[in-house]
Amino acid sequence: MLEEIEIVKPEEIEKRSMEIIDSILGETAWTGLELSIVKRCIHTSADFDYAKNLYFSENSAKIAVDALKRGASIITDTKMAASGINKKKLAQLGGSVYCFMDDSDVAREAKARGVTRSSVCMERGMALPGEKIFAVGNAPTALIRLYELIGSGKVSPAAVIGVPVGFVNVEESKQLIMKTAVPCIVAQGRKGGSNIAAAICNALIYAGSGR
Amino acid sequence: MLEEIEIVKPEEIEKRSMEIIDSILGETAWTGLELSIVKRCIHTSADFDYAKNLYFSENSAKIAVDALKRGASIITDTKMAASGINKKKLAQLGGSVYCFMDDSDVAREAKARGVTRSSVCMERGMALPGEKIFAVGNAPTALIRLYELIGSGKVSPAAVIGVPVGFVNVEESKQLIMKTAVPCIVAQGRKGGSNIAAAICNALIYAGSGR
Numbered sequence: 112m113l114e115e116i117e118i119v120k121p122e123e124i125e126k127r128s129m130e131i132i133d134s135i136l137g138e139t140a141w142t143g144l145e146l147s148i149v150k151r152c153i154h155t156s157a158d159f160d161y162a163k164n165l166y167f168s169e170n171s172a173k174i175a176v177d178a179l180k181r182g183a184s185i186i187t188d189t190k191m192a193a194s195g196i197n198k199k200k201l202a203q204l205g206g207s208v209y210c211f212m213d214d215s216d217v218a219r220e221a222k223a224r225g226v227t228r229s230s231v232c233m234e235r236g237m238a239l240p241g242e243k244i245f246a247v248g249n250a251p252t253a254l255i256r257l258y259e260l261i262g263s264g265k266v267s268p269a270a271v272i273g274v275p276v277g278f279v280n281v282e283e284s285k286q287l288i289m290k291t292a293v294p295c296i297v298a299q300g301r302k303g304g305s306n307i308a309a310a311i312c313n314a315l316i317y318a319g320s321g322r
Numbered sequence: 323m324l325e326e327i328e329i330v331k332p333e334e335i336e337k338r339s340m341e342i343i344d345s346i347l348g349e350t351a352w353t354g355l356e357l358s359i360v361k362r363c364i365h366t367s368a369d370f371d372y373a374k375n376l377y378f379s380e381n382s383a384k385i386a387v388d389a390l391k392r393g394a395s396i397i398t399d400t401k402m403a404a405s406g407i408n409k410k411k412l413a414q415l416g417g418s419v420y421c422f423m424d425d426s427d428v429a430r431e432a433k434a435r436g437v438t439r440s441s442v443c444m445e446r447g448m449a450l451p452g453e454k455i456f457a458v459g460n461a462p463t464a465l466i467r468l469y470e471l472i473g474s475g476k477v478s479p480a481a482v483i484g485v486p487v488g489f490v491n492v493e494e495s496k497q498l499i500m501k502t503a504v505p506c507i508v509a510q511g512r513k514g515g516s517n518i519a520a521a522i523c524n525a526l527i528y529a530g531s532g533r
Contacts, residue, residue: 116466116494121438124463124490131489157487157512158369191516194405227332252335255327276368278342279335283327301368305402306517 128154136162144172144318148296151314155306164299171270171294172315178242178269179204179319185312186236187246188212188229188253188275195309196246200316211235229253237266244315246272248308251284258287270294272311274303339365347373355383355529359507362525366517375510382481382505383526389453389480390415390530396523397447398457399423399440399464399486406520407457411527422446440464448477455526457483459519462495469498481505483522485514 119127132150136159141149145167152161175183182205187193193210201208211217211232221228229250236243237260245268247253254273260266273288273295275281285297296311330338343361347370352360356378363372386394393416398404404421412419422428422443432439440461447456448471456479458464465484471477484499484506486492496508507522 113466113469113498116491116498119490120436121432121463124438124488128489154489155487156367156369156515157489157492158367158371160369191402191406191520195402195516221332225331227335252332255324258324276366277335278339278365278368279330280327281368287324287327304367304517305406306515309402 125154135159144176144314147318148172148311148314151310152298152307155310156304158302160300160302161298161307164302166289166295166297166299168289168293168295171296172318174294175244175270175272175296175315176319178244179206179315181242182206183242183244183269184209184239185244185246186210186233186239187248187308187312188232189249189305189308191305192246192248192308192312195306196312197316200313200320200322204316204319209236209239226256227252230256233257233260242269244268244270244272244312246308246312247275248272248303248305249275251275251277251280254284254288255280258284258291261291261293268293270296272308273297274307274311276302276304276307336365346370355387355525358529359383359522359525362521363509363518366521367515369513371511371513372509372518375513377500377506377508377510379500379504379506382507383529385505386455386481386483386507386526387530389455390417390526392453393417394453394455394480395420395450396455396457397421397444397450398459398519398523399443400460400516400519402516403457403459403519403523406517407523408527411524411531411533415527415530420447420450437467438463441467444468444471453480455479455481455483455523457519457523458486459483459514459516460486462486462488462491465495465499466491469495469502472502472504479504481507483519484508485518485522487513487515487518 184206186209217231221231230252233256395417397420404419428442432442441463444467
């Protein structure tokens with residue numbers, strides 16, 4: 112049975128995968144940078160719903176890539192996304208990834224205030240210097256807190272990637288962020304997650320570094 | 323608009339999510355431990371395909387939980403899964419998580435042999451002492467290498483979680499592992515990923531620690 116498996120060279124696997132995704136996608140309205148983001152989401156999940164549920168506010172992908180090229184940092188609410196983002200390529204552009212979820216003072220403050228750690232993480236990110244892209248892959252509460260911080264003028268992100276996953280306030284949080292004037296990329300509906308957040312960040316980073 | 327969002331206490335969010343998943347699942351053949359694993363996969367992806375595509379070899383979930391209770395370690399081919407596994411709870415049971423993907427000697431050896439880093443990672447895992455659960459969330463080549471190592475008697479995992487995602491040899495690799503006598507949990511088809519691997523590991527760990 113092992114003999115039936117065609118050996119594909121490691122460096123060929125991603126290319127071949129993308130060709131298969133192209134052939135399954137067929138005719139699609141997506142082009143250019145947005146198409147590359149859609150494909151990377153499908154690549155990480157094998158879920159073609161991402162060809163339908165992704166929302167880009169006007170020019171948001173290009174705006175995010177330009178910010179990364181200027182050295183913008185990425186703040187995320189999930190350690191898994193932080194782990195999946197290509198930090199080497201991002202560093203070459205001058206940026207870093209920040210995730211404050213495991214900081215003991217974040218846990219302490221969240222408990223004292225009765226809010227999620229993710230909300231507090233967004234506030235920690237807000238305080239960082241320089242241009243910032245927020246990538247929310249887990250907690251709708253992070254996206255809701257961002258919406259509040261944007262509304263009160265306390266933070267002005269270069270872009271927001273809003274792809275929390277789940278069942279409690281997830282869709283509502285995405286609708287909130289889509290109503291702001293901040294450039295955003297959102298997976299509409301319940302789907303999303305750390306893998307999707309990392310995939311979108313990586314697609315943007317690769318576009319910025321001309322990979 | 324913010325006022326329309328019902329505030330749910332952080333500690334209530336997961337419970338509420340699971341209730342919603344239950345209500346959407348409705349009548350299901352899954353029960354007990356297997357149901358808890360199915361639900362955690364849906365919780366991390368919002369993708370109800372996992373109610374249909376998960377395969378458990380006979381008693382595999384129980385066998386994996388028992389191994390974890392005896393202190394089995396988890397070896398994974400993805401840093402993201404390693405990051406998402408609850409290492410604190412696992413340590414309380416006596417186990418650790420290992421991922422060798424970033425080891426420089428792994429990259430060197432993989433390049434020299436023309437194989438993937440993931441394959442070499444499985445060999446590194448094989449050499450660890452004690453009981454081992456392999457959780458493959460990314461590379462079908464890791465699962466194929468495991469199949470070979472099992473077939474040649476070089477490794478005898480307590481259990482294999484086979485949930486690589488993608489388009490090149492993914493389905494074939496899962497079929498191979500399902501043919502072995504090793505207890506396995508597999509997401510049939512193209513779907514899977516780091517988030518699914520971590521979700522299954524965590525469901526097993528929580529069952530083992532009576533959370």
